[in-house]
Structure formats: C-alpha cells, structure tokens
Amino acid sequence: MQNEMDVHHNIERNIVKEIMRECYPKKIYPNENFVAYFIKLLLLDPNWGVTDDFVTSRENVAKFVAFVIRKLEDKNDPKLITLEMQFYFTCNLENINNVVKKNRGEILERLVRLKNEICRVNNPDSESDVDNIMKLIVFYITLVSGLGNPMENEVYLEALAAFKSVMNEEEVKEFMGFSLANKEAHLSQLVRVVGGIRLFNKSCDLGGAQILDLPTLLDQAVYSIKEEVQAVLKKIMDKVNVLTTIVDKSYVLDQEGDHGEFKMVCKLSNEEELNIEEIKDLLIFYRQCELFIRRVLEELQNIEDHSNDIYEGFQLTLKEIFQIVNVKIAVPARMVFPLFEVLSNKWTELQNQVMLLTRYSKIITNLIGFSKNVNFNKEQMDSILESTGPHTDAQRLQETANLRIKSLNPEVEVTKLQNFPNIDDIYLQYLGFCSWKLVKTKGGLIPGNPSMGVATYKKMNFVFSVPQACLEFSRNPEELVHEVLHLGRKKPHLINFLLIKGQLEGVADVAELTKVKGHVKLTQDKKIQTKYISRSKIDRNYYWNVWDLKRQALQLANLSKRKTVSTQTHKSHFINTVNTQTYEMRDKEIQTKKDNYTNVPKPSTFIFGLRGRRDDKQFTIDLTRPV
Template structure:
C-alpha cells in the first residue's frame, strides 16, 4: 500500500475514532485500521487516494462502519473480524514474539549491563565482590535459571563463574573495550548456564532450575485437552447451524436450471425470516473459530514434536559432556566450553517452547472470551430445526458419497480423490465448501464432498455438495468465481477466511464483478376449460342489436309522454292460449381473449295459420325460426 493510501486510511481511522467517542464505543485503533483496509478493497465505496475530494463517500463509509459494524459488539460479523485480527497479530507471528520477549529481557537488564561496563579498574576486595555480584545477577537473570536473590542460587552461579573467570582475570576484563566486554559477557552467560545445567544433571547443583522437559510435557497435554474440548463444542454448534441453514434452503429446478430458494414454514416466517442472515453469519464465525482452533492444535503438535527432539538432543549433549569430563582432572577450555554453550542453547530452545505454549494458552483464553460475547440464540435455532436432528459433516458427506461427477465442459476436469497423492495437503478453494451453494444462499457454508470428485478449473481445485451444484457451476465457472469475490466484498469477514485478499486486490479496478441478468418474459397461448361454468349463462330478452329497433323504442317512449293511461275491465276473459317454451341444454363455449369474435342468433319467425279465408276460429301458429344448432 502506497504512502497516499496509508495517509487516506489514517485519516479515515481518525474520523471513525472521533465519531465513536460521543457514542461511547471502545474499539482498538489497530483493529479499526485492519477493518478499514479490508473494507476499502471494495472499490464501490468510491474512496481513493484523494481523501478530501471524496468527502461525501468518506462520511457514508464512516457511518456504515460505526452503525452497522462497531455499534453492535456481539454481532457475529464483527466478532469474526476481531478474532481474525487477533489471531493474525499473535499466532501467525510466534517467532517474532520470541524475539520480542528476548529483546524486552535485554532492555530490562541494560542498566545492569551498563553498570558492569562502567568498571574500569578493580582496586580492592569490595570492587571484586561488587563486580562479581553484578555479573552473577546478570548471568542468572539473562539465562532464566533461578532467582539470584536466593543465597543458594547466587552461590552456585558465583562458583560456576569463578571457575571460568578468576579474580586475577577481572583486571583484564575491565580494561577491555565495551564491545569486547559485551562479547565476553555473552559467552560467560552461556558457559555458566551450561555448567549449572550439567551440575543439575549430576545432582550436584541446579538450585532454582525448573524441570522444563517435564513441565512442557504436562502443559502440552493440558492445553491440548482444553483445546480438543473447545473444538468438540464448536463442532456441535457448527453441525446444528449447518443443518438449520440447509433446512431453510431447498433445491428447485427452473426453466434456466437449478437454484436454491429459501422456504420457511408459515408459522415461523414473520419471526425467523429476519434471523436467517444472522444464523449464516453465526455459522461463518464458528467455522472461523474451528479453523483457528485446528491451527492451534497443529501448533501444539509441532511444539510437542520439537520438544521431544530438543529433549533427545539434550540427552545426547549431556552424554557427550559426561564422556568428555569423565575421569579427567584438567580439560582444555577450547574443548569443554563449546559443549557447555551448546547445552545452554538447547536449554534456551526449551525456554522458547515454553514461551510459545504460554502464548498459545493466552490465545485460547482470549478467543474463548470472544466466543462468549457472541449471541447464540438457542430458541431461534430450535424453531428452525424442529424435530430434525443435526447432522455431522461426515454424515452429510455420506449421503452423496455414491455419486460421481462427470464434466461436459472441456475446460473443467474431474479427478478422483483417491488418485491424488497427499490429498489431505491439497489446497481446496473456499476451504472445501460448496462454491455454488455459497453464492445461491448468499453466504451459507455448506461443505463440499471430495468423494464425488475434485473439480480442477484453471489449476484451482473445487468441491461441490451435490451433482446439481456442479452442473450449474460448469455452465459458467467464471461467473460463479466472480460472484464469490463480490460476496466477499459485501461480507468482509469472508476475505481472510477464504484467503481472497490478493484476488480482490487484483480486480480492484473492476467495480461491477457480476452483471445482473434481465429475465425475459415468455408469452404463450393457453386454453382453460373448467368442469362447471364460472358464471350462469343469461340471455337478455330486451336486448336489441338493430339501431332501428332502438329508434322505434325511443319514439314510442316519447309518444307516451302525451298519452293518457286508460284501463278496461271485462267481465270474462276473451281467450286463453297456452304458450309453448323450448329450452336448450347448456353449450360449452370456448372463449379466446385478445381476438375478435361475433355471435349471430337466429331471428324469431312465427306464421299464424287461419287468419284469412277461414270462417271458423281454429287458428294455430307455425314456428319458422331456424334451429340454433343447424350446421
């Protein structure tokens, strides 16, 4: 990161901290810097080197960091980022921690060392005793072999010192230059410490010297036991959360292929729908926690192996020294002193391993504190699970172990896991989680199944949880890879979890990694026939289609305005005629929308026979109306 970018980050961090103070939000400044750098990998914030010309974007960024991330300290998103930052500052720099510890010790002893160097001459017994005392204190504290304030430790160290630095040689020592004094003091520290360790092995001394090999062995077993218990707790929650998320998302086949849709029971939709995203973030936290705990277990195993190797080397060195000094009155300094120095250097490695163990224990304790501060809502998860039991990763993978992936994409190759040497050392993209489901569910971590096959695309290895996920990935692998990068931009806790920082920096100039697809609307002609008519058929007897009939009716009604109503009552009814009614069964009629149709009803035609030319009153009607169903 260039100087301009660093200056921009510093200014943003200052503004974030300034805005946090009135809201009483306390966060480590280094963590705010770490978070800011992660978020600024996303170019969509619109913040570049020119800090002042992008003031509005910076204000929006600061508001997001404070309100959406830092304000809720127990949110799994922010806790995940915190343990990532804490872990990167501690476990990943263990060797540096040893150097810092040694440097701090040297700084604490700097005043004492300068007092030793200030001696320019030794005139009397008091000067001799004072110089010896200062050197003894320095050697004991620098080597970490006991407390020089204790008489036995002091006497033992003094005897060892006098065996390599006689009183007659003190005058020569004080006349040396400062650099020569420093070299000789360092050499004396190693030799005296080696002599004391050898005396301890011979049961002739070693007062105040702890049995480091035994203590380290006990500490390793205790820390490993606690770490494994923590891992069991984490895996129990991981299995529960993964099962709950899987139950919410279902595979659905559509016109374009497969997709994951979120289906929640109606009685839970109102309350649980808002918690699905939280559960996915919680799953990311525990998966990150699991990953870090497994790294600690690996570190413990390495420390254990190294401790055993150091112990073996120390036994060999002690045996060599015993063989060198056995039954000998005088031994050349050039022969035995290097052996004592090597013995001390081996012991110093023991001390380093002890320092690493104490640091691992501290890291474990602090990460447990972070985990306790994360809200874990048992009630929400139990509602989602219902009567279902949580599945372990092994049980989940066993369901799809019998399936085998076959690629029809020439750019994608599938290799069986059995055919890969050192498979467990093989790097899998997205830590072995299903890439397709990660995108479709917007961040759910569903483990892929290597037993179905390792998918190789552009020299990178992928695994999938089902055949449908693999088939969809094969259609456009670049799109899904870009979708994963875009998801990491929106969820910064995934950047270091999936180790995507370098890839995101390489596409920094690409603001839009994924082009949204426009869904095409498909139109089709459809016909529908119901068993029963939706509405009862009705024929309006007063309906007139002829305009002249309407005009005639209008004239009639106009004439009625000037007419007088007259009623006549006869004694007897002149005649009664029966009226015949003809009905027809309901006809199934097709209806087509968006097209013109017309209906022609037959015109009623009746002939009354016998009105003319007959003397009797026997008339009758003849129906001349054409039938409706006439073809």
C-alpha cells in the same frame, strides 16, 4: 506507484481519525488498529466511491463513515465479532514467532544498566572492587540465563562457584581491561558457559537450586492445554453441526428450464428468512473459531514434538560431556566449554517453548471470550430443527460418498481424488466449502465432498456438496468465481476466512463483478374484466400524423394571401350572390398600473447650548416639520 500507495494510505488514516472522532461522543471506544483493519476490507469494494481525491469524494466518505459507525455500535453482531476475532489472531497468531525475540529483548533491556556498570570499570583498585565486579557478573549471568533468583543465597553461591571454575580473580582483572565490544561478547559467552555448568551439575545431583524441570513441566502443560482446547473445539463443533444442518435444510434444489438447470430455493417464510441470515453469520463465526482452534492444536503439537527433539539433543549433549569428564581430574577448556554452551542453548530453546505455550494458552482464553459475546439460542435452534437432529460433517460426506461429479465444460476438468499423487498437498478453493451453494445461499457454508471428485478450473481446485452443483458450476465457472468475490464485498468477514483478499485486490478497479440477469417472458396468460362497454366515437377531423397538421397549416397560410373574385357565366346566372362583411381591427389602449410617490419631511435637530454657556446644560431641539 509508491506515491499512489502513500496517498491511499493517507486517505485511510484520515478516515480512521474521523471515525474515532465521531465514535467518542457516542461512547464507542473501538481499537484504532481494528478500525483501520475493518475499513481496509470495506474499501476493497470500489462502489463506495472513496477515491484518492478526498475533497471530491467527501459525500461518499461521509456515507462510508456513517456506515462503519453503525456497524461498530452493534457490539453483539456476529459479523463484527468475527472481524474482531480475525484481527486479534492476525496480530497474535501470525506474528507469534516474534514473541520470543521480544521477551528476550525485554530481559536484556532491563539488564542494560547492570551490564553497563560491569563494562564501565576498567582498572579495579582493590580486592573488594574485584569481588564486587564478580558479584555483578554472577547476578547478570543468572538473570539472563533464567536459572533462579540470584538474591537467594543458595542460588548465588552455586552460580559463583560455577563462575570461578571458568574465571579466577586474575582473569577477571584481565577481563576488566578489555574493550567495550570484547567485554560484551565475553559476557554473552560467560552466560552460556556458566549456565551449561549449572545444568550439568543439576544432572549430576550436585546443585541446580531453583532450576525447574522444564521437560516435565512442558509435557504436563501441553497435555493440559490440549485437553482444554479439544473440549472447546467439541462445543464449537456441536454448534457448527446445528447451524450447518439448519442452513442446508432451509434451501432445496429446484430444476427449471429446457436445459435442466438447477437453482437453490429458500423454503422459508419472510420472517424466517431474516433469521436464516443471522444463522448464516453465526455459522461463519463458529467456522472461523473452528479454523483458529485447529490451527492452535497444530501449533501445540509442533511445540510438543519440537520440545521432545530439544530434550533428546539435551540428553545427548549431557552424555557426551559425561564421556569427556568421566574419571578425569582436569579437562581442557576447549573440549568441554563448547559443549556447555550447546547445553545452555538447548535449555534456552526449552524456555522459548514455554513462552510460546503461555502465549497460546492466552489466545485460547481470548477465543473463549469472543464466543461468549455471541448470542447462540440453543432452544430456538432446536425448535427450527424440530425432530431431525443435527448432521455432522462426517455424516454428510458419507451420504454422498458413492456419487460422482460431472462437467459440461471442457475447461472444467474433473479428477478423482485417488488420482492425485499427494492428497494432503491439494489446495481447495474456499477451504473446501461448496462454492455453488455458497453463492446461491448468499453465504451459506456447506462443506464439499472431495470423494465425489475435484473440479479444476484455471489451476484452481473446487469441491461440491452435490453433483448438481458441479454441473451448474461448469456452465459458467468464471461467473461463479466473480460472484464469490462479489459476496466477499458484501460480507467483509468472509474475505480473510475464504482467503480471497488477494483476488479482491486484483479487481479493486472493477465496480461490477456480476451482471444481474433479467428473465424475459415471451408469453403470459392473464384474465381481464371490463366494467362497462363504452360507445365508439369516430372523429372525422382527427389527424394522427403530425405532417397532416403541418400540411393543413400551410394551406391555411396560402389562403390568407389570396384574393377572392366572383365571375358569372350564362350557365351559372342562377347562382345566388352571397355577401360577406368583415370588420377591420382597431387599436385600443388600456392602463393597468399607476405610478405615484410621497414625500416625507427631512429630519432636522438643533443642539442648544454648545456655545456661550459655562455649565453643562445642553439640550436637543427637534426641528423636523410634522407630516
């Protein structure tokens, strides 16, 4: 199994290299990792014919590479921009927790030389060496804790005073004699303790140079970014409402058949159908934007809540320290130093929230950049809507709130929304979009209404926009699920949006997920007209049966082997004799071809002057006989 995965990975890597090589002459410069992401989605469809044997499937690979390059050339295609946006959010939003670790690691990596310089000194020779070591330690503590710039004199003196309250010169000399591992552990503890002392002094108005008021700044930044994100979300939802209304109005329900089956019929002309395909792709793009923006809003709210919890813990720790050191000349280090460390850790957590907030702000900026690359013609959309305005999702839900869905299949169980113990924990397939309309409109995203009921099939929950959709779904639910997967193969930007990648990987070896149904017509009325009436002709010697021809051939073959004799009786003497004459076959020769040949003279030359001459005047004599 592992070998197969390695082979498949090597094939994908080779295809990516070939695509990048072919893109360079065309002046296309895509991200190599994005190309790998794109082809992984495309190769979930086995109909491309790209197998593990790269040589035998070379022709299919060439077609696949050409297809990918054509898609990469159209930079304004909503489908390609949707995939690029999905790739960007997958790389940034999903792994955002690693941002803090990465930033902390970069800070420590930049200070490695400073730390090594502190740790390599074992026995300082003079007081100046001790002072130099203390200065290096103060610089290291201040930079790691992020509490100001130690190059500023005020910050340095404040940090030096906090450090001397923890370690004096004798203790510094003792510290220099520690092993390397003990020195590094002691330095890490000093960063927390000294940082906690400086934060405590700031709360007492006894210092705090260049220490920012992070709680206040965080509150202001979260509020500002949330306002910006909500403004972007409002603009996107306006476009989503327009596009959803156009798609919904372009298809109508039609009932046919003896069983009252429903189908979706597009009421647009051929030219308008081409436009509706682009509109559906635009709708997918803006729905994906909506999903990511709402995700960012949730994360911003989490940052705000978590920051408030951290700040509350910070205040409680400060209060506890005040209670210990209040009206006391000396306090045991074992009682107060752990609290200083807690105080420093709380402040570090607030700094981490600032890093996350900065990253989310950058994500929103890039999201706005993706939306600017998409061509949304508002005038064209308004002309398609004509006098009817766009409907919001809330209005659609209100229109069908009093309706109820029904099932024709015992395997499809319909449950009222009120009967679920916890509505928020219900996972709806395809993000709550109507799966039947999604298939019948070939990618139209129409929200379902859970208020009508939830249909459960094989532990999967489905919602629908109209009751008729549930009826059609219940006739053959398995087929509709496969049709959604087939749609994902044709529209790869739907795979991660609808969260069906895992299902497609499960059917990666199945070429045909759906069967095309042919409509058999039993009877049909037609009118015909003939230009003229032809006279009938009956051939008496015509045989339609091949065995009659064979029988006749055998009879003729038998006659050729018989001998003809004549007899005459008294009653038949009046019959006249018929004479026949035959000619025997004769042999004749015919010549149609004549063989002939020609002789050409043999080339012959003589070089005069090769022997007996002292000069270099040799020449060639042609002795060839003329023709």
